Amino acid sequence: xxxxxxxxxxxxxxxxxxxxxxxxxxxxxxxxxxxxxxxxxxxxxxxxxxxxxxxxxxxxxxxxxxxxxxxxxxxxxxxxxxxxxxxxxxxxxxxxxxxxxxxxxxxxxxxxxxxxxxxxxxxxxxxxxxxxxxxxxxxxxxxxxxxxxxxxxxxxxxxxxxxxxxxxxxxxxxxxxxxxxxxxxxxxxxxxxxxxxxxxxxxxxxxxxxxxxxxxxxxxxxxxxxxxxxxxxxxxxxxxxxxxxxxxxxxxxxxxxxxxxxxxxxxxxxxxxxxxxxxxxxxxxxxxxxxxxxxxxxxxxxxxxxxxxxxxxxxxxxxxxxxxxxxxxxxxxxxxxxxxxxxxxxxxxxxxxxxxxxxxxxxxxxxxxxxxxx
Numbered sequence: 314x315x316x317x318x319x320x321x322x323x324x325x326x327x328x329x330x331x332x333x334x335x336x337x338x339x340x341x342x343x344x345x346x347x348x349x350x351x352x353x354x355x356x357x358x359x360x361x362x363x364x365x366x367x368x369x370x371x372x373x374x375x376x377x378x379x380x381x382x383x384x385x386x387x388x389x390x391x392x393x394x395x396x397x398x399x400x401x402x403x404x405x406x407x408x409x410x411x412x413x414x415x416x417x418x419x420x421x422x423x424x425x426x427x428x429x430x431x432x433x434x435x436x437x438x439x440x441x442x443x444x445x446x447x448x449x450x451x452x453x454x455x456x457x458x459x460x461x462x463x464x465x466x467x468x469x470x471x472x473x474x475x476x477x478x479x480x481x482x483x484x485x486x487x488x489x490x491x492x493x494x495x496x497x498x499x500x501x502x503x504x505x506x507x508x509x510x511x512x513x514x515x516x517x518x519x520x521x522x523x524x525x526x527x528x529x530x531x532x533x534x535x536x537x538x539x540x541x542x543x544x545x546x547x548x549x550x551x552x553x554x555x556x557x558x559x560x561x562x563x564x565x566x567x568x569x570x571x572x573x574x575x576x577x578x579x580x581x582x583x584x585x586x587x588x589x590x591x592x593x594x595x596x597x598x599x600x601x602x603x604x605x606x607x608x609x610x611x612x613x614x615x616x617x618x619x620x621x622x623x624x625x626x627x628x629x630x631x632x633x634x635x636x637x638x639x640x641x642x643x644x645x646x647x648x649x650x651x652x653x654x655x656x657x658x659x660x661x662x663x664x665x666x667x668x669x670x671x672x673x674x675x676x677x678x679x680x681x682x683x684x685x686x687x
Contacts, residue, residue, distance in 0.1 A: 314343060314344045314607060314685060315342075315343040315344065315380045315381065315442065315681055316342070316344050316346055316377075316378065316379050316381070317343045317346065317379065317380065317381045317382070317383060317624055317677065317681075317683070318343055318346045318347075318348055318368075318376055318379035318381070318382045319346070319348065319382075319383050319385075319503075320348045320350075320370045320382065320383070320384040320385070320386045320390065320408070320641045321384055321385035321387065322347060322358070322385065322388070322667060323349075323384070324385055324387075324418045324482070324563055325478070325481065325482045325485075325665065326385045326665060326669045327385035327410075327527075327670075329638065329666065329669065329670040330383075330385060330391070330635050330669075330670040330673060331358065331667045332404060332675055333666070333674050334674055335669060337674070337678075339627050339677070339678055341361065342668060342678070342681050342685075343381075343681055345360055345365065346365075346368060346375075346379060347365050347366075347367055348367065348369065348370035348372075348375070348376070348532050349368070349370055350366045350370045350371065350386070350390070350581075351370045352367050353365060353367055353368065354366065354567050354670060355367050356533070357445040360447030365395050366625050369377060370390070370394075370605065371393075371394070373394065373398055373401060376398060376403075376466065377396065377398060377403050379403055379405055380406070380684070381405055381406040381407075381408065381677065381681075382398075382405060382406070382407050382408065383408040383409075383677055383679060384407070384408070384409050384410065384411065384549070385410040385411075385549045385646070385670075385673075386411075387411050388411040388412060388413040390411075391409055391411045391413040391414060392413055395409075395413075396408060397416070399560070400518050402563060404674050404678050405441065406441050406442075406555050407441060407442050407443070408423075408441065408443045408445075408673055408676055408680075409442075409443070409444045409445065409676055410444075410669060410670075410673055411444075412444075414442055414444050415444045415446065415447075415561060415564075415639055416560065416561075416564065417431065417442070417528060417633070418446045419436045419440065419441075420442040420443070421440055421443055421444070422441070422444055422445070422446040422561060422564050422565050423443050423444065423445060423672050423673070423676040424446055424451050424454060424455070424672050425571065425672070425675050425676065425679060426453050426458065426613045426615070427455070427458060427461070427476075427565055427566070428565050428566070428568065428569045429569075430568060431565075431568040431569050432676070432679065434568060435631075436611070437452050437594065438679070442458065443523050443680070444529070445669060445672045445673050445677070445678045446561050446565060447554070447555075447558075447561050448475075448479055448588060448664045448668030448669055448670065449471070449473050449475065449550065449554070449558070449588050449590060449668070450557060450558060450561045450562050450565070451565075451661065451667055451668055452590065452641060452662035452664070452667055452668050453471055453512070453558075453562070453575075453590055453592065453660065453664065453673060454471070454565060454566075454594075454666060455534075455613060455615060455616065455641045455645075456590075456609075456612075456616065456641050456658070456660035456662070457469070457592065457594065457608065457609050457610030457612065457613070457658070457660075458487055458593070458612030459645060460565070460568070460596070460608055460609065460612070461471065461570050461573070461609040461612075462510075462608075463608060463613065463682040464570070464571050464597070465596050465597050465598065465600070465608070465683065466573045466594060466595070466597070467573070467574070467595040467597050468573060468574035468575070468576075468594075468595045469573060469574070469576075469577075469592055469593070469594050469595075470575075470577045470589050470592070470593040470594075471558055471575060471576075471577035471591075471592055471622050472577050472590065472591040472592075473543075473545060473578070473579045473583065473588060473589070473590045473592075474580055474582045474584070474588065474589040474590070474591070474662045475579060475580065475589075476581075476582065476584040476585055476586050476587055476588055476590045476632055476664060477535065477581070477583070477584065477586075477666070478520045478587070478665055479543075479581075479587055479588060479665050479668075480530070480531070480581070481530075482499075483530050484530045484531060485585060485586075485597060487529065487531060487535075488531075488535050488536055488583060489525055489528070489532045489587065490527045490538075490583075491527055491528075491535060491536035492534075492536045492583075494520060494527060494536075495517055495520055495521070495536055496550070498517065498519075498520040498572045499515055499516050499517060501512045502516065502592075503605055505541065508661050509548050510652050517537060521534040521537065521538065531556055533579075535581060535582075535583050537567070537583070538583070539580055539582050539583070540580065541578065541580050541581075541583040542579070542580075542581075543579040543581055543686065544557075544579075544649050548642060552579055554576060554579040555576065555578065555579050558575045558576060558577060559575045559576060559624070563573045563575075569596040575599065584632040585632070585636070586614075586632060586637075586663065586664065586665060587632035587635050587661055587662060587663045587664055588632075588661070588662060588668060589631075589660070590660050590661075591633060591657070591658075591659050591660045592647075592658045592659070592660065593653060593655065593656075593657055594655065594656050594658065595651065596654040596655070596656065597654070598638060598654065599653065599654055600654075602646065602647060602656075603650060605646060605656060606618060606646055608687070609643055609658070615639050615640060615641050615667065616640075616641050617629075617640040617641065617642050617643065618643055618644070618646075619642055619643065619644030619645075620644070621644060621645055621646055621647055625644065626659075628643060628644060629644070630642050630644040630645065630659060630661060631661060632661055633662045634672045635661050635663055636663055637663060637666075637669065638663060638666070639661075639663070639666055639667060641660060641661075641662045641667060642660060642661045642662070643658055643660045644659055644660075645656070645658060645659035646658045
């Protein structure tokens with residue numbers, strides 16, 4: 314039976330992955346082996362009513378025995394272990410949530426509803442490295458898949474509103490702590506309906522700027538605020554997160570669809586989970602709004618087209634509405650009053666599902682099915 318090693322399965326993305334694999338009965342298809350960096354020898358998760366034991370994630374000898382390795386452990390682990398295994402002559406499949414290997418020549422960024430053809434061709438060539446893409450890139454491509462399939466897009470400007478979950482579990486905790494600190498600072502005033510709201514606002518602002526305010530992870534306040542920069546400074550006016558929009562989108566599309574120009578700004582907001590994006594899209598030809606809506610809605614089975622009305626938008630087109638779901642909500646679709654053939658769209662998707670765990674789960678299942686049928 315195929316042996317699959319899991320590393321980083323207890324983290325945020327890994328936990329969502331495990332939940333989805335249980336829901337889809339994936340563990341019945343192979344023998345899972347669980348690795349740990351800190352609890353070697355202890356009991357692992359119970360799978361199919363069978364107990365498991367945790368192996369050493371730094372033991373290249375044990376990892377070498379795996380037919381496939383799926384890592385959600387992070388880039389530092391990949392940088393350490395992946396080249397060691399390759400040097401030892403390991404020929405298994407490496408599946409990774411980290412960004413470390415995304416742009417290497419021998420890695421395929423996996424998003425099979427979009428690039429199944431590319432995945433198939435790479436597998437037939439003997440490719441063994443499969444990497445999950447940037448969360449906002451994957452969510453955006455799924456949202457506008459229907460337009461991509463018809464080669465209708467000239468360029469996309471994506472303005473992202475990214476949740477704390479994209480920065481990690483500790484950042485999510487810090488956001489909640491910040492919320493609590495802000496509330497506590499004005500608890501007395503809030504209890505009095507007649508209190509001066511401007512004084513409440515001033516006190517909130519003073520709390521945000523105080524040296525005791527919890528900003529260890531974000532460096533600045535996120536609760537009651539936003540952060541207009543995500544990831545490294547590339548020293549050309551762009552953040553690395555913005556750079557990924559162009560290069561990762563077109564690596565995913567390469568071999569399946571024509572390239573498109575992608576650029577925009579990436580912003581962190583005080584949502585807990587699920588990323589939002591305001592898209593401005595230049596089409597290659599004139600279509601009426603009904604045709605555009607129909608194409609978007611038919612892009613793939615996960616797109617959920619939200620009617621462009623206030624009622625539907627505020628109830629169904631938000632992080633709170635889609636978190637924990639595989640749906641990719643797309644709404645606010647309309648012709649912009651600019652030059653011809655420019656439309657707007659607003660899309661929201663769960664960063665931990667289609668933005669992270671789901672593409673990994675699906676490529677693992679694809680690889681197992683291919684291995685078992687060969």
